[in-house]
Amino acid sequence: MAMSAGLRKLALTAHVSVSVGWLGSVVVFLVLAVAGLTGQDAQRAHGAYLAMEATGWYVIVPLAFASLLTGLVQSLGTPWGMLRHYWVLAKLVLTVVATFLLLLHMQVADHVADAAARTLLSGSDLDGMRVQLVFDAAAAVVVLLTTTALSIYKPRGITRYGWRVQQRRTERAAGGVKDTAAAAQA
Amino acid sequence: MNDSPTDPATSGATPPTPRWVKVSGAVALAVMVLFVVLHFTGSGMGPGMHGGH
Numbered sequence: 275m276a277m278s279a280g281l282r283k284l285a286l287t288a289h290v291s292v293s294v295g296w297l298g299s300v301v302v303f304l305v306l307a308v309a310g311l312t313g314q315d316a317q318r319a320h321g322a323y324l325a326m327e328a329t330g331w332y333v334i335v336p337l338a339f340a341s342l343l344t345g346l347v348q349s350l351g352t353p354w355g356m357l358r359h360y361w362v363l364a365k366l367v368l369t370v371v372a373t374f375l376l377l378l379h380m381q382v383a384d385h386v387a388d389a390a391a392r393t394l395l396s397g398s399d400l401d402g403m404r405v406q407l408v409f410d411a412a413a414a415v416v417v418l419l420t421t422t423a424l425s426i427y428k429p430r431g432i433t434r435y436g437w438r439v440q441q442r443r444t445e446r447a448a449g450g451v452k453d454t455a456a457a458a459q460a
Numbered sequence: 461m462n463d464s465p466t467d468p469a470t471s472g473a474t475p476p477t478p479r480w481v482k483v484s485g486a487v488a489l490a491v492m493v494l495f496v497v498l499h500f501t502g503s504g505m506g507p508g509m510h511g512g513h
Contacts, residue, residue: 359465360477
């Protein structure tokens with residue numbers, strides 16, 4: 275299912291936009307998580323956790339799914355394929371795992387935001403969860419930087435499946451050349 | 461993904477797995493094992509840390 279050149283550019287623009295947006299919004303989440311954990315002012319921590327919940331559900335989660343969807347469109351609609359090249363496969367696995375962990379992570383964010391909404395968090399209240407929010411967001415930034423680098427460097431390496439597809443194409447092309455030559459001789 | 465695939469056409473045997481794939485896979489496996497160990501020993505990120513009231 276190959277896309278036309280114009281459609282490919284449009285799909286690529288969408289994929290890059292939502293993926294970079296995902297990375298940027300996770301950086302914002304990380305800053306808010308650090309502000310909530312280290313801030314001395316309970317009011318500021320309260321605001322940070324409420325902002326994190328909204329950022330997570332209304333920005334990060336939609337962008338994560340949009341990145342996954344546009345990535346699938348890119349891989350299926352271009353010669354790269356989904357399972358032919360290791361770098362595409364690695365990006366797919368990282369994106370699926372990151373999206374799954376994001377949904378788990380949002381349960382923790384919800385819990386902390388609910389607690390912050392009921393009372394002003396201070397000192398060591400929910401310390402474990404607040405540290406986990408920082409750790410998870412930092413790990414997500416590393417994963418998303420890795421997927422960005424994979425897209426740009428496109429390290430070489432073809433999977434066994436990709437190799438078989440390539441072999442079949444080569445054989446088909448060779449068969450086509452033989453048919454043309456036979457037709458020319460006849 | 462705006463470039464076209466440029467892997468050289470391979471013939472004969474299946475191409476070997478690139479080194480970057482093996483190294484990345486080993487690192488990912490190590491991180492997963494570390495995460496599981498920390499999770500079950502309760503000394504890292506996980507449910508063991510959630511009761512921080």
